[in-house]
C-alpha cells in the first residue's frame with residue numbers, strides 16, 4: 001500500500017514501480033486504485049474503487065463540497081470493506097500495488113484505512129510504503145514531522161511500514177540523507193532553525209521519533225527517473241520474507 005500526504009507521489013510511484021517489476025522481475029502485477037477522487041491513473045487498475053462510487057458523483061448526488069464528498073466516500077469505503085478486500089484478494093498477481101486516496105487523513109485517520117488494512121492482513125502479507133515528500137520536508141522540523149507521520153500511519157494501519165524519500169530527483173541528497181539518518185545532526189540543525197521555547201519541544205519530538213523509529217536504511221526513489229526501484233523492491237521483498245511466504 002502506498003500512503004503519503006496529498007501530492008506526495010503515490011499514484012506515480014505505483015505506476016513506475018509496477019512497470020519496473022514487470023520489466024525487470026517479469027512479475028505479474030495487479031494495480032488497485034482506492035482513490036475515488038482521481039480522474040485518471042497512469043496504470044490500468046485491475047480493481048478500481050471508482051467502479052463503486054466517485055467523489056464527483058457524491059458531490060452531485062448528495063449536494064456536497066469536495067471535502068464533504070471525500071468524507072462520505074470514506075464512509076462508503078468503510079461500509080464496503082469486505083467487498084473491496086474480497087475483490088482485491090481475488091486478483092491473481094505476484095504483487096498487488098495499492099494506491100490510496102490523495103489526502104491521507106481521509107484514509108489513515110478515519111476508520112476506512114485501518115479496516116481495509118486489517119482485512120487485507122487477514123488474507124495476505126501487507127506492507128505499507130510511506131512516501132516522504134521532500135517538497136513538504138524542506139526544513140529539519142518539517143522532516144521530523146514527516147517521519148512521525150509515517151510512525152502514526154504504522155500505528156493506525158498495523159502493517160510493517162517503511163518510510164521512503166520520494167521525488168529524490170528534486171533534492172540535494174547529502175543533506176537530507178544525513179538529516180534522516182543521523183538524529184544528532186537533525187537535533188543540531190533544529191537548534192539552528194528554531195528559536196525560543198519551541199526548540200525544547202522540537203528536540204523532545206526528535207527524541208521520541210528516534211525511540212520509535214526502526215533503524216532501517218533510507219530508500220530513496222524517483223518515479224520520474226526510476227531511481228531506487230531495486231531498493232524499494234528489496235525492502236518489500238525482505239518484509240514479505242519475514243512476514244510470510246514469497247510466492
Ligand SMILES: Nc1nc2c(ncn2[C@@H]2O[C@H](COP(=O)(O)OP(=O)(O)OP(=O)(O)O)[C@@H](O)[C@H]2O)c(=O)[nH]1
Pocket residue numbers: 004005006007008009010011012013035100101102103166167168169170221222223224225
Ligand atoms: N520530480 C518529481 N515529481 C514527481 C515524482 N513523483 C510524482 N511527482 C509529481 O508530483 C505530483 C503528484 O504526483 P501523484 O503521483 O499524483 O501524487 P499522489 O500522492 O498520488 O497525489 P494525490 O493522489 O493527488 O494526492 C505530480 O505533479 C507528479 O508529476 C518524482 O519522482 N519526481
Ligand SMILES: [Mg+2]
Pocket residue numbers: 010011012035038099100101102
Ligand atoms: Mg494519487
